[in-house]
Amino acid sequence: MGANEITIVLAGEAGQGIQSIETLLVDTLKKCGFNVFATKEYMSRVRGGINSTEISVSEAPVRAHREKIDILIPLDDLAIGHLKKRISSSTFVLGDSTRIKYEKLINIPFQRIASEFGNPIYSNTVAVGTVCGCMGVGEEILDAEITAKFGSKGGDVAENNIKAASSGYAIGRELKNNGIINISIKKDPTAAGQLLMSGADAIAMGAISAGCDACFAYPMTPGSSVFTAMAQLEHRAQIAVEQAEDEISAVNMAAGAWYAGGRAMVSTSGGGFALMVEGLSLAGMIESPLVIHLAQRPGPATGLPTRTQQGDLNLALYAGHGFFPRAIYAPGSVKEGFELSAKAFETADSFQVPVFIMSDQYFVDSYYNAPAPDFSGEKYEKHIVKTGADYKRYLITKDGISPRGVPGYGAGFICADSDEHDEEGRITEDLDGVRNAMVEKRMRKMVALKEAALAPVISGPKDYSRLIISWGSNYNTIIEALSIINDAKTAFAHFPQMYPLHRDTAALLSMAKDLVIIEQNETGQFADLIKLETGIDIKKRILKYNGMPFSVEEIVKALK
Amino acid sequence: MANIFDRQGETAWCPGCGNFGLRKIMLDAIAELGLKQPETVFVSGIGQAAKAPQYYNGNFFNGLHGRSLPAAAGIKAANPGLNVIVESGDGDMYGEGGNHFIHAIRRNPDITVIVHNNMVYGLTKGQASPTSQEGMVTPIQVDGVFEEPLNPIALAITMDAPFVARGSAGEPEKTKELIKQAIAHRGFSLVDVFQACVSFNKINTHKWFKEHTYFLPADHDPRDRLSALKRAMEADPMALGLFYINDNRKIFEDKLAPYEKSREPLYSRQRGPEIVNEILAGKK
Numbered sequence: 032m033g034a035n036e037i038t039i040v041l042a043g044e045a046g047q048g049i050q051s052i053e054t055l056l057v058d059t060l061k062k063c064g065f066n067v068f069a070t071k072e073y074m075s076r077v078r079g080g081i082n083s084t085e086i087s088v089s090e091a092p093v094r095a096h097r098e099k100i101d102i103l104i105p106l107d108d109l110a111i112g113h114l115k116k117r118i119s120s121s122t123f124v125l126g127d128s129t130r131i132k133y134e135k136l137i138n139i140p141f142q143r144i145a146s147e148f149g150n151p152i153y154s155n156t157v158a159v160g161t162v163c164g165c166m167g168v169g170e171e172i173l174d175a176e177i178t179a180k181f182g183s184k185g186g187d188v189a190e191n192n193i194k195a196a197s198s199g200y201a202i203g204r205e206l207k208n209n210g211i212i213n214i215s216i217k218k219d220p221t222a223a224g225q226l227l228m229s230g231a232d233a234i235a236m237g238a239i240s241a242g243c244d245a246c247f248a249y250p251m252t253p254g255s256s257v258f259t260a261m262a263q264l265e266h267r268a269q270i271a272v273e274q275a276e277d278e279i280s281a282v283n284m285a286a287g288a289w290y291a292g293g294r295a296m297v298s299t300s301g302g303g304f305a306l307m308v309e310g311l312s313l314a315g316m317i318e319s320p321l322v323i324h325l326a327q328r329p330g331p332a333t334g335l336p337t338r339t340q341q342g343d344l345n346l347a348l349y350a351g352h353g354f355f356p357r358a359i360y361a362p363g364s365v366k367e368g369f370e371l372s373a374k375a376f377e378t379a380d381s382f383q384v385p386v387f388i389m390s391d392q393y394f395v396d397s398y399y400n401a402p403a404p405d406f407s408g409e410k411y412e413k414h415i416v417k418t419g420a421d422y423k424r425y426l427i428t429k430d431g432i433s434p435r436g437v438p439g440y441g442a443g444f445i446c447a448d449s450d451e452h453d454e455e456g457r458i459t460e461d462l463d464g465v466r467n468a469m470v471e472k473r474m475r476k477m478v479a480l481k482e483a484a485l486a487p488v489i490s491g492p493k494d495y496s497r498l499i500i501s502w503g504s505n506y507n508t509i510i511e512a513l514s515i516i517n518d519a520k521t522a523f524a525h526f527p528q529m530y531p532l533h534r535d536t537a538a539l540l541s542m543a544k545d546l547v548i549i550e551q552n553e554t555g556q557f558a559d560l561i562k563l564e565t566g567i568d569i570k571k572r573i574l575k576y577n578g579m580p581f582s583v584e585e586i587v588k589a590l591k
Numbered sequence: 592m593a594n595i596f597d598r599q600g601e602t603a604w605c606p607g608c609g610n611f612g613l614r615k616i617m618l619d620a621i622a623e624l625g626l627k628q629p630e631t632v633f634v635s636g637i638g639q640a641a642k643a644p645q646y647y648n649g650n651f652f653n654g655l656h657g658r659s660l661p662a663a664a665g666i667k668a669a670n671p672g673l674n675v676i677v678e679s680g681d682g683d684m685y686g687e688g689g690n691h692f693i694h695a696i697r698r699n700p701d702i703t704v705i706v707h708n709n710m711v712y713g714l715t716k717g718q719a720s721p722t723s724q725e726g727m728v729t730p731i732q733v734d735g736v737f738e739e740p741l742n743p744i745a746l747a748i749t750m751d752a753p754f755v756a757r758g759s760a761g762e763p764e765k766t767k768e769l770i771k772q773a774i775a776h777r778g779f780s781l782v783d784v785f786q787a788c789v790s791f792n793k794i795n796t797h798k799w800f801k802e803h804t805y806f807l808p809a810d811h812d813p814r815d816r817l818s819a820l821k822r823a824m825e826a827d828p829m830a831l832g833l834f835y836i837n838d839n840r841k842i843f844e845d846k847l848a849p850y851e852k853s854r855e856p857l858y859s860r861q862r863g864p865e866i867v868n869e870i871l872a873g874k875k
Contacts, residue, residue, distance in 0.1 A: 273698070280690075291667075444628065448645070
């Protein structure tokens, strides 16, 4: 077992309480002063199947999925088969031999111990206690976490959980003292005071920091994660939240809200976004700001509902009939999730265009400790003007951006029309005059939008000969893989914005002799976009599309 | 006195179209209610009827086909103080927008929905609409419509819409009064208005509507839901007037978090950074 980090996997049926073990263990270990990372993979069902949660605990920051498992705690026998590719001779498997058949099982009678406290559900808490015991940490912190989580349930629930944890802790300590499992990880004094946020939390908080005050969606995994985060904060942050009857309604509600002065976001996934496409085109035509969080999962159609993919870049890029400017961001870290979500509102509002935040299941469901996002508390700007009686919503301007008024603020009329329209916003079929002028006005917004594009984030040596290119949730995995490879000539370009591409893209790519792109889709959609925009053909494409995220080990192997 | 909402100029409607009559009724109703231009937003979808807001002096959101109601709800979510009047046709509202119609009644924003119901598609040139009557032959329904027509009044009553009425472009005075009541009533108010399509509906003409409709008697109790439903189910002649009213429905925008304490529109609010910092601190 590596001295400075371990990866623990908990696996069982949906409904066995894996998530409650996960949050209890992660919160406790982070408060003990370790760096923690958690991610999950789950089946599309409410009960049964096999789900697993992966928790890495480390002295150094740890932020990416690993293939290896140091400690596996299966709650159900099927978990062994489900994870067999990841179980090695050095994996400790802790389980109850009455339920788990595994040759090298370290038998812990979870069920029997739990039943001493009157309910088999306490076996989960016994398991958490056991892990802490093996590490020799956190007994008091664990008790405090249990009180915080279960105290409100009344009765003796918290008390019994504390007893269950204590029994588990004693077992773990024995395993440690006997040298069977001896985990000893140094603490990081900065970890305990940091924030623990998921990708979904980060996107929601970024939106809130930028004044998002309306959120409409139809539930769809994994897009619901951000919608849920917004709903949970609706009272504290005063957000108008409504679950629409379908995604078509959600996007049209958002367009209506922006029209009347709100700052609205929709959150969805590929199939739901497919239904929003006409609404996207509407936003393009009426020059409405719009922020779309698109959490990707494997398609086509229903695909793999609870899995991860980066397969919707082309969809986001080309969705909508007719041409209109747009911007596409894809955060690579929790920090970027916050920043780009806030940025999306500013870009959408200032350019009056739809803006995408592209994430995926892996991104929204993963969380780790990190410093608080860089939030200066500066006022977000609302690009709204008070109108006069002579106001024209689509006034032809040099940069294509017309001052945006809202109904009720000033004397002007705010006319938004999905038909081609004149400067006032009224329907027209003046083809050579108004139509051409309006097309050209909308096109002109691309100039400034391109100027404002975010530069790729380069990690590694400046004099690279090999450049790894990627986007979105692969960021942390590639960073960790490159630190293992430690090659003086390999650098990594992470693109927080994929469209429009930053003007330096071609130059940065041309500096490398060897270009490699890493994407979670079948064809290399971003590589194709780069070729279209720069003419540079990236031939080496490391692609994955089975619905699981890249692991650090996979990237190391592919790049060596 | 000239009506401030009256916008003179050419329209895209056929001479003799029922839309003209309804436009006049609408203009009179909003003038008599004294609605103010900056506080009023007309919302529509697509179709000949949905062009109506183009011919008013005022704010409008002429969105996508069938999607007027979600846009209207979004507008109320951002500014509950606006008078939102949705005006669209039977195809837009009951066909393409049918699902939204049902759910907008559930959601119950304080909006008024005026449906130009001429029982045919006009802008796409004469196909059957959801309210076309059985047997109507069109270029598409060559053997005649066999589907059961949608009954918007009965549907709205079963969904407990808080205000359900039917008018007719051929009955301007009474229809105007219904529209005024609808605008004044809080919640989702539906006024389905019969009108003739002179170009594509040769069956349901001005004369036909006169002959096949009657006004609900004075003793009809609009708070009696079952009796309203019974009237709504009548096929020939069809009743006009106020079918159903319910003052007790919760209003969408009243239930939204931003309006718990204040009706201030979202555009004039600015969220302080302390809330963000406080929530972030809770994630430690």
